[in-house]
Amino acid sequence: MATLKDVARETGLSVTTVSRVLNKRGYISEKTVEKVNEAMKKLNYQPNEMARALSRRSSNTIGVIMPHLDHPYFSMLLSHLDDAACEAHYRLLVFKSKGRESRTEEYLDICNGNRVAGIILCSGHVRTEVFSNGGSPLITMERFMEHGTSAVECDNFQGGRLAARHLIGKGCKRLLAFTGVRGMGMPADQRVEGFRGVCRENGVEYWEVPIDPRIYDTLEYGELIEQELDACSGVDGIFAGSDVIAAQVIQACSRRNISIPGQMKVVGFDDTRIASLTTPGITTIHQPVREMAHLAVSLIASARAGEMVPSRTVLPVTLVERGTT
């Protein structure tokens, strides 16, 4: 592989001058720049990004830690994070934590060891002392964290209210809500709070079903849904808490010959690709994931520039109506 020395030899310039061209430092004539660029092309010279990052004491890499990579919500988020990072000339170092605390902390260590420009954490609990000395700006998405972080969330509370209002507006009398993951203390818990409030205001009967963390790990909700359909008789509307759950509610209803939206109405959450791929399509709460992703990346840039960043930013949600209601 060609080195800086080879480029210098090819151009007849000093290594220092070539390095100055590469790093755009000081005054260099256009002719010299052209000469260096031509030689670099001819020799197929690749600037050593690691060496350059080391001299800057920080890389242009953002660490992204997600519980799942094979999940429509996190896939959509990762795709938008890639767009935002690309625009801002960052690259993404991606880790799957499966929600396991021990692994998340290990990944934070790796990120800090790699002197990342920032970390975007979409994973569960991390002991705050783990990253309080880390140095890289830490953005959490749809997760709470106590110290030294900036949280980006959608308006989960309002999302729950929209879902309940929509189901009640469609004539539902007995509602079932799948809530956040038990004991995780996630922003998603506020969805059911918003939902509950509207049910009470309207005097509508409702049941809440918390999700076991083991089920969240496997994303297999079928059995739980069947149990609840047995336990809560006469339910005619379901707030599924996520599109992945909503898709499995459609399957469970199909197995029992319960027609959707005739006998049962269903609202999901997230507005992932799955919501438009099921039959019928899922009425759902749209998270502005594109905007959340761009915000997260720009917060990292702001934090690095020494600007004050909000400790929490909540973006609005909307209801998207499809076939399940």
Next chain:
Amino acid sequence: MATLKDVARETGLSVTTVSRVLNKRGYISEKTVEKVNEAMKKLNYQPNEMARALSRRSSNTIGVIMPHLDHPYFSMLLSHLDDAACEAHYRLLVFKSKGRESRTEEYLDICNGNRVAGIILCSGHVRTEVFSNGGSPLITMERFMEHGTSAVECDNFQGGRLAARHLIGKGCKRLLAFTGVRGMGMPADQRVEGFRGVCRENGVEYWEVPIDPRIYDTLEYGELIEQELDACSGVDGIFAGSDVIAAQVIQACSRRNISIPGQMKVVGFDDTRIASLTTPGITTIHQPVREMAHLAVSLIASARAGEMVPSRTVLPVTLVERGTT
């Protein structure tokens, strides 16, 4: 942030000794190792991975370039690549190319500039001269490339044969096959070749529908499916080419009150999460993505160790029967 010097000062050892402990070089007593580890913990010292990678002249990062990140197949593949990388102590630097050649080449440059341990390329055409001088082992997955690479594929040809045999075995008489992306020359093209062979052997009528690259970019197949259902009357079996297409075939049939599997049978390809989330679930060709991902990562390790790697490895597929047939 604590430095190596701080750890040396804390322990009363020389920087050289601390560095030797860190890099596990030479003989060092257990007591010294313990002392250094304690000091590192106390000072929250993070080894500078960039500096260590630079001294090794290569990082423990694998570059992954995918056309889509928000696509069930690539999400599943990325998730398994993460597992395989984690086991082999690699991290993943992830890029979305959207199938655009210019961007893919730019990402290859970035990977080489970062001295990655290897590159896994799941994206379309790249001019071979672009990476022939790159230096990092290049593994392609479900893509062809001419020089200096190792291709990992599933047995697409056999997958097409299995799909046709299954549909014909279920009594279908007039078949429709959505084929690979027009003009891309992807291994997926072999799916329809296998399919075609079985149809001919059995004297069964069939139509082939190539996919326009613009549709592959958006993944919105609904209109194309409706057109083909109009054009090819009496079709009673569809080989959808992917689960994402199969999900949209289910939707189109539902809009026309064509019952699945009663009046129409559908076989997908990939066996992604979506295949088990639609109603009915999708009968599909299972790609051994877990095994393909582990193989790709181990090929990088082999190539780096100077071992001969196969230019092409084809792993077997199976048919998974669900509700659409």
